[in-house]
Amino acid sequence: MQELKAIEVSAHEIKKASTNHDIFDIIKNRWSARAFAQRPIAKKSLEALIEAASWSPSSMNEQPWRYMLAINGTEEFDKMVRCLTPGNQIWAQHAAVMILSTAEMHHSNGHANAYAFYDTGAANQTLLIQAAGMGILGHLMGGFDSEKTVNEFNIPDSQKAVVFIALGYPTEPDQLPEPFKTREMAPRSRKPLEEIVTFL
Numbered sequence: 001m002q003e004l005k006a007i008e009v010s011a012h013e014i015k016k017a018s019t020n021h022d023i024f025d026i027i028k029n030r031w032s033a034r035a036f037a038q039r040p041i042a043k044k045s046l047e048a049l050i051e052a053a054s055w056s057p058s059s060m061n062e063q064p065w066r067y068m069l070a071i072n073g074t075e076e077f078d079k080m081v082r083c084l085t086p087g088n089q090i091w092a093q094h095a096a097v098m099i100l101s102t103a104e105m106h107h108s109n110g111h112a113n114a115y116a117f118y119d120t121g122a123a124n125q126t127l128l129i130q131a132a133g134m135g136i137l138g139h140l141m142g143g144f145d146s147e148k149t150v151n152e153f154n155i156p157d158s159q160k161a162v163v164f165i166a167l168g169y170p171t172e173p174d175q176l177p178e179p180f181k182t183r184e185m186a187p188r189s190r191k192p193l194e195e196i197v198t199f200l
């Protein structure tokens with residue numbers, strides 16, 4: 001059994017979800033960080049994250065999720081950063097790893113897979129939860145240039161780009177420019193249960 005590592009950034013205690021019920025720590029400790037330490041993520045850890053993602057449920061077990069990973073310091077990483085919106089580039093350029101998450105939009109029988117995005121989102125969340133348990137935080141980004149991404153990374157017609165994911169070990173937010181620094185220290189919030197659930 002893998003030991004769960006706490007995220008050792010004191011200022012980020014405020015980011016831990018404050019819940020009314022007894023929710024597992026691994027869920028409470030996942031959040032979308034923007035301040036990343038200059039610490040690489042081992043290849044084995046990256047493989048573990050993708051393997052965790054692969055154990056997500058999917059419609060007809062089609063597993064439509066596909067991933068491209070690039071390590072900070074490589075040309076491929078910079079290429080991914082350049083696909084992001086300017087606001088995302090500011091902080092995401094300091095991530096240890098950038099992931100491009102795409103979805104295979106067709107079943108193996110050739111029919112359109114209406115659940116491809118849904119399933120890929122589920123896999124991404126599994127990846128983020130596994131990462132949180134390993135002391136690594138990920139930040140999903142829908143803010144990117146789709147056309148540029150498809151061209152730069154030769155995404156086949158059968159696939160769609162879903163999100164980029166910036167990954168890294170968290171650090172104190174001192175290095176972040178505003179407004180990101182303030183956001184990095186603000187508590188997280190959620191809609192009350194009454195707004196999202198109906199017990200029939």
Ligand SMILES: Cc1cc2nc3c(=O)[nH]c(=O)nc-3n(C[C@H](O)[C@H](O)[C@H](O)COP(=O)(O)O)c2cc1C
Pocket residue numbers: 030031032033088139140141142143144163188
């Ligand atoms: C599909 C999707 C797209 C997102 N795109 C961006 C983005 O482009 N830039 C960004 O800073 N955050 C982005 N986020 C992160 C959300 O803003 C974040 O998950 C939300 O505010 C809740 O915060 P938490 O993840 O820390 O709980 C995105 C999240 C999702 C699920």
